Amino acid sequence: MKRALFLLALGLAGCPSSKSDDPTAGAPSAAAQGAKALIPLAVGQWTRHRVTREDGTQSTIRYQVVAKENDAFWVEVASGDGSGTVIQLLMKKNSEHDAELIAGRVRAPSGEMKESRGADFEKHKDGFRKAISGTLLPKMQGLPQKDIEVPAGKFAGCYEEVRTTQVAEISATNRTFVHPSVPITGLVLSETVGEKHKMELEAFGMTGAKSAM
Numbered sequence: 001m002k003r004a005l006f007l008l009a010l011g012l013a014g015c016p017s018s019k020s021d022d023p024t025a026g027a028p029s030a031a032a033q034g035a036k037a038l039i040p041l042a043v044g045q046w047t048r049h050r051v052t053r054e055d056g057t058q059s060t061i062r063y064q065v066v067a068k069e070n071d072a073f074w075v076e077v078a079s080g081d082g083s084g085t086v087i088q089l090l091m092k093k094n095s096e097h098d099a100e101l102i103a104g105r106v107r108a109p110s111g112e113m114k115e116s117r118g119a120d121f122e123k124h125k126d127g128f129r130k131a132i133s134g135t136l137l138p139k140m141q142g143l144p145q146k147d148i149e150v151p152a153g154k155f156a157g158c159y160e161e162v163r164t165t166q167v168a169e170i171s172a173t174n175r176t177f178v179h180p181s182v183p184i185t186g187l188v189l190s191e192t193v194g195e196k197h198k199m200e201l202e203a204f205g206m207t208g209a210k211s212a213m
Contacts, residue, residue: 085106086213
């Protein structure tokens with residue numbers, strides 16, 4: 001479970017990278033350029049990021065909103081073709097920087113799935129909260145801005161933050177760039193400080209998400 005939480009926080013998982021000609025892929029809209037808050041969660045949203053490691057190998061990771069339960073949303077994190085570890089978190093956003101965590105699911109590469117709710121979920125809740133604090137609840141207000149170009153396109157005025165994520169004994173420091181036109185995480189680019197490791201936005205869409213679980 002600790003490793004699953006770290007993957008949720010950083011998106012460091014994967015299978016071989018592949019490009020897509022998905023017609024629902026997005027580009028920054030003029031209306032979103034001046035916004036300082038992410039697009040509200042909605043079923044169907046997805047993003048795909050390319051992960052490039054120190055040794056030059058690549059993989060992909062996909063964030064998706066796959067279902068709604070009452071007024072909360074199931075957000076899924078899966079690598080590559082979804083055959084590896086798949087994580088889902090049921091969350092209700094109260095504000096841009098606060099979310100109520102209700103349940104979590106993890107499907108192992110073996111196909112075994114575990115869902116945690118209620119008292120059982122409480123044991124993992126703090127770990128999940130730390131994992132999503134920067135990834136799914138990114139900070140933008142008051143941060144410096146910079147234009148960033150990635151495979152998904154050029155994003156004017158991305159918000160830059162140096163962010164250290166720690167789950168249990170595992171930690172990493174990343175320089176992240178987020179843009180409000182990108183759904184779910186807002187993440188355009190993340191570079192690990194002191195390493196040749198980065199995650200770049202390849203494509204995104206407001207519809208078409210398909211669960212890998």
